[in-house]
Structure formats: C-alpha cells, structure tokens
Amino acid sequence: MAPVAAVQSRLSPAATETTLAALKQLLGDRLTMAQAVRDQHGRDESWNPPFPPDAVAFPHSTEEVAEIVKICAAHGLPIIPYGAGTSLEGHVTALQGGISIDLMQMDKVLQVNAEDLDVVVQPGVRRKQLNEYLRDTGLFFPIDPGADASIGGMVSTRASGTNAVRYGTMRENVLALTVVMADGRVIRTSKRAKKSAAGYDLTRLFTGSEGTLGIITEITLKLYGIPEAMSSAICSFATLEGAVNTVIQTIQAGIPVARIELLDDVQVAAINSYSKTDMPVQNLLMLEFHGTEAAVAEQAEMVQGIASDHGGNNFQWTTKPEERAKLWQARHDAAYAAKALRKGCEVWATDVCVPISRLAECILETKEDVVKTGLTAPLVGHVGDGNFHLAIVLDRNNPAEIETIEAFNERLVHRALRMDGTCTGEHGIGRGKMKYLTAEHGEAVAVMRAIKKALDPDNLMNPGKIFSI
Incomplete structure (x- = not known):
C-alpha cells in the first residue's frame, strides 16, 4: 500500500480544532483522531493514493448524523460518508481534510x-x-x-x-x-x-x-x-468471440438467466491457483438459473444448445448449494486471484459498459490491446448487461508502468464511449474517473454542477468527487 498522501486541508488548524471540539462534545469517544483509524478511513480498495480525514465519527442514528452535519456546516468542515471501504475509485479519500462519518455502526x-x-x-x-x-x-x-x-x-x-x-x-x-x-x-x-x-x-x-x-x-x-430452484453452470470456449456471442444470443432469445459471467483464460488460471478450483483453462461462462425445477432445467438446456453452436464445450451444471456457493465464491475472489499473479502488486480495476450488440467488438479490441501492451490484465464481466472489467496488476512504484496503464485505460474508456457505452457501469466516478465525465455527458455535467451547488452551496459533501467545483 502506498504511503498516505498529504491533505490540502480547507480550514486552518485552529478552525479545525474548534470544530472537532464541538463534535467531541456531541459524540464523546465515538469521535477519534487516532492516526491508524484516520489512515484506514482515507483509503478504499482502489489504486488511488489515500488521503486521511482530520477525524472519524461513528454516529448511531439519523438525528446524530444531522447534528454532526450542522456543526460541520457552521464551521465549513468537509464531510465524507464512509461505509465498508470496498469502493474502487477513491470515493472516500479526504482530499481537503474534514470528518469521515463512518456509518457502519448504523447497522439495523x-x-x-x-x-x-x-x-x-x-x-x-x-x-x-x-x-x-x-x-x-x-x-x-x-x-x-x-x-x-x-x-x-x-x-x-x-x-x-x-x-x-x-x-x-x-x-x-x-x-x-x-x-x-x-x-x-x-x-x-x-x-x-x-x-x-x-x-x-x-x-x-x-x-x-x-x-x-x-x-x-x-x-x-x-x-x-427465494426461487424454488437454482442451478449454476460453467461452459468453456476456445475463443472469446464464441463466449460473447453465446451471451448475446442468450439475452436476445429472452432466456431469463439470473447471472451470466465471462472469465478469460488468464482469469480462469488465476482463480484455479488462488481458489484451488480445477476449471478448464479456457475462456469460460459462469451462469445461474432461477425458477421452478422444470424452468431451470429448460433454461440450462437452451443455453447449452446456444453455447454448442458457438463452440462451447464441457457444459456442467449443478443444483447443490455447496457446489454453487464454491463456484460463485471463486468468481467473487477474481480480483484477489489477479492480484496474486504478481507479488507485492495492486489491482487497477477497469469498468466499462456498452450496448450488448457492441460487446463482442469492444471485448475483442480490448483483448488485442492487452496483448499488444503486454499487461497482466485478467478479464471478467457481467456480460449479460454489457459490463466487463480488467483487473490490471500494477506496481505502484513503477512510474513507467503506471503511465502505460493510464494510457491503456484512456483507450478503453474512449473505445466504450465511441460504442455509445459508459466509462463506468457500476463502480462510479469517485476521483478516479472525473476526467471522463464530460467526455461522456457533455453539457449535462453543467446541470449536475448546478444541482450540486443548489443542494450543497459550500461544497462540504465529499468535495473533489465526480466533478470539480
């Protein structure tokens, strides 16, 4: 993990101290200035550099949150809401100092x-x-x-x-x-x-x-x-094109799959090593079907037929809860499996989404770019809705490598935008993708800024995220 960065605090030390004293009177021990806690709340799971807040508050109710905000607003202290810390675009970093409001004790x-x-x-x-x-x-x-x-x-x-x-x-x-x-x-x-x-x-x-x-x-x-029956399946493909075309035809046929995930061969190999699975090291679709027992069986058979037409093989499916849980846990561990490919490195997670009719084109162009650039970048995707990710493994201490990845990510985002897609299907903008928002939305960003200024005229709420003010 990179060292914690220096914060450009908005308030003077004296003004910050006055505000924190008022918050301390309200919250007692549930306001802390401990360095370790502040450092934890200045980072998420992204590659973005961490910035710690001046203090961390742990409210228990809506009323307490409202009182905290009133005190901060009166003194001009920035406010950064904090949850589980699993975000991926630097959403929780305290770029201008302020107070991190940790909501995890409001868990009822x-x-x-x-x-x-x-x-x-x-x-x-x-x-x-x-x-x-x-x-x-x-x-x-x-x-x-x-x-x-x-x-x-x-x-x-x-x-x-x-x-x-x-x-x-x-x-x-x-x-x-x-x-x-x-x-x-x-x-x-x-x-x-x-x-x-x-x-x-x-x-x-x-x-x-x-x-x-x-x-x-x-x-x-x-x-x-909860559905009467659930079944999970995997199917291997020699080519990415065959796997993606299976997805497209499945969705266009109206088969109500609950999940349909794509993993390239690099990601499958990484998962096998990390999660101790034995999936075929090829491009892979992971699927889940929900419904009645008869409907689930029918859906699986229909997808198997489509997959076969596109070169799919080794179609396996199961209804056993323990086998399903193991399969999806392996999928959820994909980022950690990618990270394990290079010791001491981190993951830069990309997140574009395109109309499903352009999905094969976007993925294949991106895969060619990965190979040409020489990156370690396993590919996974929630491809049923046109969203896919690369877990680019990077050495934060290598400036040349970071520059290469930044250029690659720039090409990826503009490729998706060119195909009428988005720079982020689900991770959000945070601070990591701010520069792409105008490229995607144009003048609509001015409308977003107007809403922000109307609701938060002093720019206290998580400043420096989504767009600049």
Missing part, C-alpha cells in the same frame, strides 16, 4: 414488510447480513456486487454486480431514502409505494450521488421471493 434492519416485498435498513447493514436476516421469511435481496459491501455504499455508487441481468441494479431496487442534507435538514425522498408520479424523483437523484449531495441514513429496498 428496521422493518421487514414481507407482504409488500420490501425492507427498511440503516446504511451500515451489509449485503450478506441482510440476506441472513431475511432467510426465514422466504425473501432475499439479489444485488450482489461481489464484495460484502454496505447497503449505504451500494446505494451511493449505484452498484449492481452478478445478478443485475435479471434483477437490475440498485437504481431499480431502491424505493425510498432518508437523507441528511448539507445543512442538516432531514428529508425522505419517497413513500413505500412501488410507483409514484409525485414530483421530482429524488430517490434516483441520491442513488449514485457518491455522498456529494447528502448522507443516506435509511434505505427502503425491494425484496424478491
């Missing part, structure tokens, strides 16, 4: 409305924790970004993951939010109704806002019935 499931298929949670509830809590209700929350992220963080980055092809992203699965605004006001963005035409859609505005507009303190989510 507040209300389960089983008849209405929804649940109300605090932002510190983790994804796995929620599904464990719901298990006896016969319901589950399907959004699975891989990491055991906090629900608040998942809302803030508009996360998705492996199940998005069937169940959608956080955008489609958040019904309502309670938000503390930049001046300490508390608002609720919606009721629990499944649809509404009442006013601006503030729920969608805050979903994906990365802590730059307010602090999310309660979340109402859609739930789904």
Whole structure:
C-alpha cells in the first residue's frame, strides 16, 4: 500500500480544532483522531493514493448524523460518508481534510414488510447480513456486487454486480431514502409505494450521488421471493468471440438467466491457483438459473444448445448449494486471484459498459490491446448487461508502468464511449474517473454542477468527487 498522501486541508488548524471540539462534545469517544483509524478511513480498495480525514465519527442514528452535519456546516468542515471501504475509485479519500462519518455502526434492519416485498435498513447493514436476516421469511435481496459491501455504499455508487441481468441494479431496487442534507435538514425522498408520479424523483437523484449531495441514513429496498430452484453452470470456449456471442444470443432469445459471467483464460488460471478450483483453462461462462425445477432445467438446456453452436464445450451444471456457493465464491475472489499473479502488486480495476450488440467488438479490441501492451490484465464481466472489467496488476512504484496503464485505460474508456457505452457501469466516478465525465455527458455535467451547488452551496459533501467545483 502506498504511503498516505498529504491533505490540502480547507480550514486552518485552529478552525479545525474548534470544530472537532464541538463534535467531541456531541459524540464523546465515538469521535477519534487516532492516526491508524484516520489512515484506514482515507483509503478504499482502489489504486488511488489515500488521503486521511482530520477525524472519524461513528454516529448511531439519523438525528446524530444531522447534528454532526450542522456543526460541520457552521464551521465549513468537509464531510465524507464512509461505509465498508470496498469502493474502487477513491470515493472516500479526504482530499481537503474534514470528518469521515463512518456509518457502519448504523447497522439495523428496521422493518421487514414481507407482504409488500420490501425492507427498511440503516446504511451500515451489509449485503450478506441482510440476506441472513431475511432467510426465514422466504425473501432475499439479489444485488450482489461481489464484495460484502454496505447497503449505504451500494446505494451511493449505484452498484449492481452478478445478478443485475435479471434483477437490475440498485437504481431499480431502491424505493425510498432518508437523507441528511448539507445543512442538516432531514428529508425522505419517497413513500413505500412501488410507483409514484409525485414530483421530482429524488430517490434516483441520491442513488449514485457518491455522498456529494447528502448522507443516506435509511434505505427502503425491494425484496424478491427465494426461487424454488437454482442451478449454476460453467461452459468453456476456445475463443472469446464464441463466449460473447453465446451471451448475446442468450439475452436476445429472452432466456431469463439470473447471472451470466465471462472469465478469460488468464482469469480462469488465476482463480484455479488462488481458489484451488480445477476449471478448464479456457475462456469460460459462469451462469445461474432461477425458477421452478422444470424452468431451470429448460433454461440450462437452451443455453447449452446456444453455447454448442458457438463452440462451447464441457457444459456442467449443478443444483447443490455447496457446489454453487464454491463456484460463485471463486468468481467473487477474481480480483484477489489477479492480484496474486504478481507479488507485492495492486489491482487497477477497469469498468466499462456498452450496448450488448457492441460487446463482442469492444471485448475483442480490448483483448488485442492487452496483448499488444503486454499487461497482466485478467478479464471478467457481467456480460449479460454489457459490463466487463480488467483487473490490471500494477506496481505502484513503477512510474513507467503506471503511465502505460493510464494510457491503456484512456483507450478503453474512449473505445466504450465511441460504442455509445459508459466509462463506468457500476463502480462510479469517485476521483478516479472525473476526467471522463464530460467526455461522456457533455453539457449535462453543467446541470449536475448546478444541482450540486443548489443542494450543497459550500461544497462540504465529499468535495473533489465526480466533478470539480
């Protein structure tokens, strides 16, 4: 891990000390200036350099968050919301100093409305924790970004993951939010109704806002019935083109796959080594099917037929929970498996998404670029919705290597934009992709800035993220 970078604090040391004294009076021991805690809260899992906050607060309620924000607003101290720290674009770094508000002690499931298929949670509830809590209700929350992220963080980055092809992203699965605004006001963005035409859609505005507009303190989510049957499958391909064309035809045929993940041969080899699996070292599709037993069997057979037409072989599927769990855990460990390919190195995770009709073209051009550039860059993708990643393994202490990777990433992003895609399918902008936002959205960025200035005129909420002010 790189050394912690020097922070360009917005306030003078005396002003910062006055603000922290007021916060200390409010929170007592739940405000800390300990260096180790500050360093932890100044970094995420990305390659971006860390910047520590001046202090870290651990609130327990919406009311406490509102009081913290009022004190910070009165003194002009920046505020950075913090969840599980699993973000990938430098979202939580304190570029201008300030206070990190760690929401992980706000970890209660507040209300389960089983008849209405929804649940109300605090932002510190983790994804796995929620599904464990719901298990006896016969319901589950399907959004699975891989990491055991906090629900608040998942809302803030508009996360998705492996199940998005069937169940959608956080955008489609958040019904309502309670938000503390930049001046300490508390608002609720919606009721629990499944649809509404009442006013601006503030729920969608805050979903994906990365802590730059307010602090999310309660979340109402859609739930789904646990399917009668689930089966997982793998299928190998000699070529990436065959694997991607199988995905495209499967989606276009309307087969309701729950997950459809692509791993290139480099990633498969890395996973075999790291997770002690024995998957064929070829380009691989990992799939999951949900439904009745008959429907699951029919879906698997249909996909097997499509895969066979595109050179797929060694199609294996299982309904055993322990085998399914082992398979998907191996997939979730892909980044760690990539990192293990080079000792002492880190991973730069890319994240483009394109219309599915351009997916094969984008992946094949990108793979050629990887080979030509000589990078160690295993490829994985939530390819059912056109999203794929490269886990580029880099030595942070090698400036020439970083320069090469930056140029590669620039080509990748502009390739996706040229194909009417996006620079980030699910990781968000943070500070790592700020320079690509205008290339993607043009004048719309000016509208985003106007919203930011209207809701946070003093630029206190997570400054230096998404775009500059």
